[in-house]
Amino acid sequence: MGYLVQKSDEQWREELSPEEYAVLREAGTERPFVGEYTDTETKGVYSCKACGAKLFESDTKFHSGCGWPSFYQPLTDTVEYIEDSSHGMKRVEVRCANCGSHLGHVFPDGYGTPTGDRYCINSVSLRLEPVSEPSSADVES
Template sequence: MKNLWIIAVLFGLISCKSEAQQEEQKTRDYKVKKTENEWKAELTQEEFNILRKAGTERPFSSPLDDVKESGTFVCAACGNELYETKHKFDSGTGWPSFDRAFDGSLAMSSDRNLGYERSELLCGDCGGHLGHLFDDGPRETTGKRHCINGVALKFIPKQKK
């Protein structure tokens, strides 16, 4: 019985959702503003869950994790330019990872979805949830790891001249 209670408490901590991201989306003045219904009409169900409800895709499920071609990663919701391939690295986590973003392209918030505080990365133009920021990135560059849901991104290859 005691083990069942412990499992129930742990499940509750892991599955609970913080409202921090939704509060950040409501209080910050973003350039791109849409109602929840407008976002639902424009985004796929998976994009809506991740970008607007702070969901997380399964690790190793995004084809963008393997992209090495030169180009730009933009917000899947609004097209805001976020990352360049040259700042992408293989973190081994199963999510596209970058050591930096374009200046001014991101907003930050925090969440406690897992019972401890994490730095949450949001699109600076529409407030869409992208992923999280960690301090275990490449030490030879920024030391940061932007752990991003591939569903939150679209890749635009660099035009060959």
């Protein structure tokens, strides 16, 4: 598939840390419960660490207890889905639709979310862009 952001393997290796490269470009997985955003409740937008494309809003993030940040839906048309039968199981891989980087997997296991889906995403695949809270001066004016 052709992506808007296309780089050589050498360019990706120069721009990403070894851990980021292993997850984003080689479809690896970070260890559970250690990722930067696993328990984060900061309001904002989560973007692809490789290319900066906006992927998820914090309003769709929830605590699933799976060890990775979980979301119940991405922003429209920001991810693509690939059948994944590695590791002896059938899963659906989630990739950034802008650059093809591996983000994680999506599972239709409910959790009481509005969509019934759990997007289990590696923290190392994401960058959080916090939304600034209005200050009391902004509220009073």
